[in-house]
Amino acid sequence: MWIENCNEAAKELSIAIPLTKGTEKTRIKKRSFFNEYGFPVATKSEAFSQSCYVEWQIGYDVVTAEPEKLKKTTLKKITFTGANTKEKALYELSEYVYYFYKWQVIPKQDLLNILLFLKNLKGTDFVDKNPELSIERTHPVPKSINSIDYQWTQVKYPVLIHKFGKYEILTEIIIKEKQYAIGVQPMLYFCFPVTELKSKKQLVGRTAEAKETASFIIDAKTISIFVLMLKMFGTLSENHNKDIITIVEKIIA
Numbered sequence: 141m142w143i144e145n146c147n148e149a150a151k152e153l154s155i156a157i158p159l160t161k162g163t164e165k166t167r168i169k170k171r172s173f174f175n176e177y178g179f180p181v182a183t184k185s186e187a188f189s190q191s192c193y194v195e196w197q198i199g200y201d202v203v204t205a206e207p208e209k210l211k212k213t214t215l216k217k218i219t220f221t222g223a224n225t226k227e228k229a230l231y232e233l234s235e236y237v238y239y240f241y242k243w244q245v246i247p248k249q250d251l252l253n254i255l256l257f258l259k260n261l262k263g264t265d266f267v268d269k270n271p272e273l274s275i276e277r278t279h280p281v282p283k284s285i286n287s288i289d290y291q292w293t294q295v296k297y298p299v300l301i302h303k304f305g306k307y308e309i310l311t312e313i314i315i316k317e318k319q320y321a322i323g324v325q326p327m328l329y330f331c332f333p334v335t336e337l338k339s340k341k342q343l344v345g346r347t348a349e350a351k352e353t354a355s356f357i358i359d360a361k362t363i364s365i366f367v368l369m370l371k372m373f374g375t376l377s378e379n380h381n382k383d384i385i386t387i388v389e390k391i392i393a
Contacts, residue, residue, distance in 0.1 A: 141155050141156060141157060141158075141165065141166065141196065141198075141212070141232060142155070142156050142212040142213075143155060143156075143214050143235065144156040144353075144355065145355075146214065146239065148239075148243060150359075151240070151243050151245055151359060151360050152357060152358065152359045153236060153239060153357070153358040153359075154338075154355045154356075154357055154358075155355065155356045155357075155358065156353045156354075156355060157194060157196070157337060157353060157354050157355070157356050158351075158352075158353050159183050159343075159348040159352045159353060159354055160183055160184055160348045160349070160350065160351055160352055165196065165197050165198075165199075166194060166195065166196045166197070167180055167194075167195045168180070168181045168183050168188075168192055168193075168194060168195075168334065169181060169192070169193055169194075169195050170189065170191045170192045170193065171191060171193070172191055174301070174303065174308050174310060174331075175301060178193065178195060178331075183347060183348035184347055184348055184350070185347060186347065187344075187345055187346055187347050188334050188343040188344050188345065188346065188347070188348070189344060189345075190333070190335065190344060192333070192334045192343075192344075193308070193331055193332060193333045193334060194330075194331065194332055194333075194334060194336075194337070194356075195329050195330075195331050196329060196330045196331070196332075197327060197328070197329050197330075198232050198233055198328065198329070198330040198369065199231060199232045199233065200230075200231065200232055200233040200234045200370060200373055200383070200384065200387060201220075201222065201228040201229065201230065201231050201232075201234060201383065201387070202228060202229050202231040203222075203226050203227070203228055204216070204219055204226075204227045204228060204229050205226070205227070209231075210229060212231065213229050213230065213231040213232075213235055214235065215229055215230040215231070215235050215238060216229050217229075218230045218238070218390065220386045220387060220390050221386070222382075222383050222386075223378075223379035223380075223382040223383050224379065228383075230387065230390070230391075233366055233369055233370045233373070234370065234387045234391070236358055236363065236366045237251075237363070237366060237367055237370055237391060238391050240358075240360070240363045241391050241392065245360045245363060246363060246367060248392055250367065251367075251388050251391065251392050252392070254367070254370070254371050254374070254384075254388055255385060255388050255389065257371070257374075258371070258374040258375070258381055258384060258385050258388075259385060261374070261375060261381060265375070266375060266376065266377050266378060266381065267300070267313065267315065267326045267375055267376045267377065268315065268323070268324050268325065268326050268376060268377040269377075273298040273300075273315055274298070274324075275295065275296065275297055275298065275315065275316070275317065275324060276295070276296040277293055277294070277295050277296075278293050278294045278295075278296075279293070280292065280293045281293075297314055297315055297316055298314075298315045299312060299313070299314050299315075300312070300313040301313075302368075302372070304365050304368075308332065308333050309331070309332040309333075309336070309365065310331050310332075311328055311329065311330055311331070311369060311372060312328070312329045312331060313326050313327065313328050313329075313372070313376070314326070314327050314329070315327075325377070326376040326377065328369065328372060328373060328376065330369065332356070334354075336356060337354035337355060337356055338354060338355045338356075338357060339352075339354040339355070370384060370387075370388070371384070
């Protein structure tokens, strides 16, 4: 995602959200209740409905050595060394918090409180080390399907849901195995109804146009959601914790 308009006078950011293709970062999905499993929507052939929502695997940085990704941030020159030793720039969550801090919407003490909180975390305080949040696998049992014998088992992934206020805006943290390494990794998704998006034409009841984007507005009333998500990231693992501490220190420097 990228900032399409940065309005300091109104203290408002407009974030472009793609509607026509599922990327590794965002997808349009639908479900009836916030805790149901969501199913992807082919928005160019299926009309948006009230049950549609945006699933955004929101991040907080971008590696400076990846030019295609780097061009999406407005803060290319504000860099730090990540826990993985790579040089990174502020992006998405850290980018939004940076602007609202500089606009004096976010008090410095709020960020200092986050620093103090994150620096005191240790061991099983981190989500990926919490013994209650382990991935469960059922004992295999014989099962025959189409005359082929299988060993049937189920894998259950822990999911943490935090709902922001009374609205259907929430974060989902899903704990899964690391793709290319040993261990688990918590992944954070920001989910909100498509009715929170602004577009030239009302979305509900129509299909998406080719390469269409819509805008998600962040203002002084909603920036607290993103501050909390930044704090949440700092609790996911030791590496996330180190990154967020470094980022917050960079913002308030």
